[in-house]
Amino acid sequence: MLQSQTKVQDSPMPQATKTAILVIGGAEDKVHGKEILHTFWTRSGGDDSIIGIIPSASREPVLIGERYQRIFEDMGSKYIKVLDIRDRSQGEDPQFQEYVEECTGIFLTGGDQLRLCGLLADTPLMERIRQRVQLGEITLAGTSAGAAVMGHHMIAGGSSGESPNRPLVDMAMGLGLIPEVIVDQHFHNRNRMSRLLSAISIYPERLGIGIDEDTCAMFERDGIIRVIGKGTVAIVDARAMSYTNQAEVTVNEPLSLHNLKLHILSHSDLYHLHKHLPIAKNA
Amino acid sequence: MLQSQTKVQDSPMPQATKTAILVIGGAEDKVHGKEILHTFWTRSGGDDSIIGIIPSASREPVLIGERYQRIFEDMGSKYIKVLDIRDRSQGEDPQFQEYVEECTGIFLTGGDQLRLCGLLADTPLMERIRQRVQLGEITLAGTSAGAAVMGHHMIAGGSSGESPNRPLVDMAMGLGLIPEVIVDQHFHNRNRMSRLLSAISIYPERLGIGIDEDTCAMFERDGIIRVIGKGTVAIVDARAMSYTNQAEVTVNEPLSLHNLKLHILSHSDLYHLHKHLPIAKNA
Secondary structure: OHHHHHHHHOOOOOHHHOOEEEEEOOOOOOOOOOHHHHHHHHHOOHHHOEEEEEOOOOOOHHHHHHHHHHHHHHHOOOEEEEOOOOOHHHHHOHHHHHHHHHOOEEEEOOOOHHHHHHHHOOOHHHHHHHHHHHOOOOEEEEEOHHHHOOOOEEEEEEOOOOOOEHHHEEEEEOOOOOOOEEEEOOOOOOOOHHHHHHHHHHOOOOEEEEEOOOEEEEEEOOOEEEEEEOOOEEEEEOOOOOEEOOOOOOOOOEOOEEEEEEEEEOOOOEEEOOOOEEEOOOO | OHHHHHHHHOOOOOHHHOOEEEEEOOOOOOOOOOHHHHHHHHHOOHHHOEEEEEOOOOOOHHHHHHHHHHHHHHHOOOEEEEOOOOOHHHHHOHHHHHHHHHOOEEEEOOOOHHHHHHHHOOOHHHHHHHHHHHOOOOEEEEEOHHHHOOOOEEEEEEOOOOOOEHHHEEEEEOOOOOOOEEEEOOOOOOOOHHHHHHHHHHOOOOEEEEEOOOEEEEEEOOOEEEEEEOOOEEEEEOOOOOEEOOOOOOOOOEOOEEEEEEEEEOOOOEEEOOOOEEEOOOO
């Protein structure tokens, strides 16, 4: 692998080729500056990247797969493959497995996060992707449904326009790529504070991450979250929550959550995932 | 005044006749239990109440005035007057002024908060109402636009569905009945976290209070906020905010706000306005 050799030679790696996990709030710019997609492409190795696109969240995997393929081709990638997985048995497909061994970047498209998890969770292919991501060998990006699956716990669906309440949010198991977070996307755009709060009331030890459209929380290998794109990333930290009635409320009763921390981060702001501290862009 | 005499005799006043300021998130129940309106009625003296309804926020003041008049009549009030102020000069009307001297409860309806402030702010009538509220002689309630005007700073309008940003919110001067807060209403219902955060980024020393529909933050005279109704009251406390880019951002750039406190309060929860502390309902 050309890319791997380059990486081994350059030590420490230049910022541009450091791997990362890009968690994208959906509706990322695909036409103009393409800042987020370009960052994914650069972090995947740029011209030397070998990219796998997994469109399995979508019911139109061919269309959506081709769209991203064209974008990364235009940026200069010579090796791109759409891993059009429509059946769990494909998670053992030797051809796919071989490609994942070569990959430098994996992109999970939007669609339905339950569909994506249903097809991918616990397959040998997904396990190998997770392993290579954790070893820092692959840059991973997920947008919208592809972002929702990042945590151990996943927001599978829900409603909006209501006070935080238990049935407002449907929880499921995610792919666990960043186990300590619960991600919500299209965040301020689709009025999802209430459903993220409802999720966090159940799992207050997880960090709630609400990502706006065309915005990305990029998780670096050293535990730093870096914000890219045109909106904000909201971080809900309930570790010091002093009270919730979550365990007592009857269906549809509103939730109490006392003493949460809330950070609104915008472009170039950082957040220490382990120290639980935001860092201003000019600090 | 019968009510005033009763008050003087009963010392300390029973809870039911203690005056308060009821800040209502709009769309309060007017048909079934009417919990919030009934609390206003009780706190205004119940059967002995003398109620003034100010429908001036609305462009249909007669209709809306009559609707509330009928509700409080049905509850048992014998003295109700709609103070249908459509011109600032009416803020000096001796008949209205005389009625305000007798009143035990004033209710501000919904509509447009700029219209309400334009007609009432700094008139002798409004000044006298404020004085009597501050002396604890009158219970005051405001719903929707009538809630928005409570602070010194007021959210006059804005948009939703975007990341927090400076032009998302239009600020104006409120009636200053509870100067230390900035109120937003129809809160989770209309996706207004972003606009409240945008307002708070400009005035971080004020407490952001986001009130859901059919929900009330009742401000007691001792500085306790009590939550009534079917939704939640969100409290955004930015006093310890470590960073905002509010002063630097160009138009439409998203805002950063680091280290906010957020409390979600539901029915029967309390909040110490001066100690800045939430108290669980069962504490």
